[in-house]
Amino acid sequence: MLLHTIAEVREQIKEWKKEGLTIGLVPTMGALHNGHKSLIDKSVAKCDRTVVSVFVNPIQFCPGEDLDKYPRTLDTDEKLCSDAGVDIVFAPSPNEMYGEGHILSNDFLTYVIPPFFYTDKLCGKSRVGHFDGVCTVVNKLFNIVQPDFAFFGKKDMQQLIILKKMVKDLNIPVEIIPCPIVREDSGLALSSRNKYLSENGKKEALVLSRILLNIKSCYNKGITDVKALSETSYSFLNENHSLEYLEFRDKDTLEEKSIADDDTIVFIALRVENVRLIDNIELKG
Ligand code: AMP
Numbered sequence: 001m002l003l004h005t006i007a008e009v010r011e012q013i014k015e016w017k018k019e020g021l022t023i024g025l026v027p028t029m030g031a032l033h034n035g036h037k038s039l040i041d042k043s044v045a046k047c048d049r050t051v052v053s054v055f056v057n058p059i060q061f062c063p064g065e066d067l068d069k070y071p072r073t074l075d076t077d078e079k080l081c082s083d084a085g086v087d088i089v090f091a092p093s094p095n096e097m098y099g100e101g102h103i104l105s106n107d108f109l110t111y112v113i114p115p116f117f118y119t120d121k122l123c124g125k126s127r128v129g130h131f132d133g134v135c136t137v138v139n140k141l142f143n144i145v146q147p148d149f150a151f152f153g154k155k156d157m158q159q160l161i162i163l164k165k166m167v168k169d170l171n172i173p174v175e176i177i178p179c180p181i182v183r184e185d186s187g188l189a190l191s192s193r194n195k196y197l198s199e200n201g202k203k204e205a206l207v208l209s210r211i212l213l214n215i216k217s218c219y220n221k222g223i224t225d226v227k228a229l230s231e232t233s234y235s236f237l238n239e240n241h242s243l244e245y246l247e248f249r250d251k252d253t254l255e256e257k258s259i260a261d262d263d264t265i266v267f268i269a270l271r272v273e274n275v276r277l278i279d280n281i282e283l284k285g
Contacts, residue, residue, distance in 0.1 A: 002078050002089045006097075006144050009051070009090050013146055021048035025147035025174075027138055030054040030091075031071035031192035032080050035182040039151040042179055044085040051145050052081050054091040059098070059109070060133030071195055090145070097140065112139045112170075114162045118254055122158045122245060122267050123278065134159055135166050142174055150174050155181045155189055157265060157280045161254060181279075183209065189279050201273040204240045208268050211236050211246070212281035215266050219283050224260045244269040244276070251282065 003009050016023060024047030026039045032054075043050040054077050061067040074091055081089045095101070098109065112135040118124070119131045142150070152160045164176050182190050187209035188202060197205060211233040218232050226248045233246060246268050248257040257264050262284040269278045 001087065002091060004091055004093065004096065006092065009088060009144055012088060013051075013144075016049050017146070022148045023047055023145065024050045025141060025145045025150045026050065026052045027141050027150070027152070028052060028054055028077075029056045029070065029192065030077050031073050031195070032077045033190045033192065035153055035155060035190035037080060037084060038182050039153060039179050040081065040084045040086060042177065043149065043151050046177070047147075047149055049087045050085070051088045051090055051147065052077075052086050053141055053145075054089060055097065055137070055141075057097075057133060057137040058094050059111075059136060060130050062127050062130060065127075066193075066196075071192055090141075097137070109136070112136045112166065114166055118158075118162050118165060121254060122247060122249070123269060124158070126244060126269075131159065131162050135162065138163055139166070139170075139172070142172055147174050149177050151177045151179055153179050153181065154280070154282075155191070156278070157267065158254070161252065164252075187213070189277075191277065193275055193277065196275045197273055201275065204272045205275075205277055207236050207241055207272075208270060208277055208279040211268060212266055212279060216281050216283060219260055226258050226260055229260060229266075240272060242271040244271065251284075 024043030056070050078089050111132050113132050114135050215229050251263050251265050264283045267280045
């Protein structure tokens with residue numbers, strides 16, 4: 001069932017709550033691929049009812065980012081969802097979510113602002129305000145759908161850590177279910193932004209997973225010094241890659257590590273053909 005208004009969703013949720021059914025929410029920006037589908041499958045398997053939101057959230061895009069050209073494929077998204085057993089696809093307009101004329105400045109909208117310590121690093125450094133937009137929209141979706149479980153991909157690990165923190169700090173009655181990164185056979189993490197890459201760009205983009213796998217294999221051999229682990233990556237990089245960051249941080253607090261351990265996640269962001277790509281790996285396991 002494709003719904004565009006908050007009122008329609010609320011009405012259906014009220015019915016399900018009355019029947020005592022559990023509700024899973026999978027928030028997305030659409031252009032669904034098998035990464036999204038893995039979250040959807042988990043929700044359908046675990047919950048009595050599943051809601052997938054498809055909303056390209058304007059307030060999480062920074063000036064100069066790809067808001068206007070972000071891929072929008074609602075028809076195929078809806079088909080993927082109905083084939084997967086989704087009960088509601090919620091695809092609101094920006095006006096529906098933020099009001100007529102949607103004045104998005106924080107002079108006019110109540111934002112949920114996660115702690116600066118979590119947002120001044122990694123993607124937050126170049127995407128100022130991005131996680132404020134994410135936390136605000138996810139909070140709104142939680143209030144609209146009132147899910148028991150919400151499914152998020154480890155592909156966006158900083159986002160996942162920040163949302164877990166938000167749920168804990170604000171006592172939001174939802175359980176966050178982290179889901180593994182889905183990759184192509186080549187190792188490339190699936191992303192809606194991979195559509196911007198040429199065939200050659202996709203090959204160049206393998207550098208992210210190669211660097212991360214190499215670091216993990218060095219860690220497994222006993223190297224724990226972060227400087228030494230980082231240095232193993234340089235030989236993978238060439239003039240087609242513009243590295244934004246390669247950082248070793250704690251899986252819960254995002255504190256920087258100088259010695260890697262099982263609580264460490266390695267985060268990478270780099271540009272290929274001017275497309276910004278991110279990936280990460282947990283050193284445990
Ligand atoms: P997006 O539409 O990019 O906002 O992503 C919606 C959700 O799908 C987020 O929780 C992402 O982390 C998750 N996701 C995107 N790509 C992948 C992937 N390759 N593997 C697992 N989850 C993913």
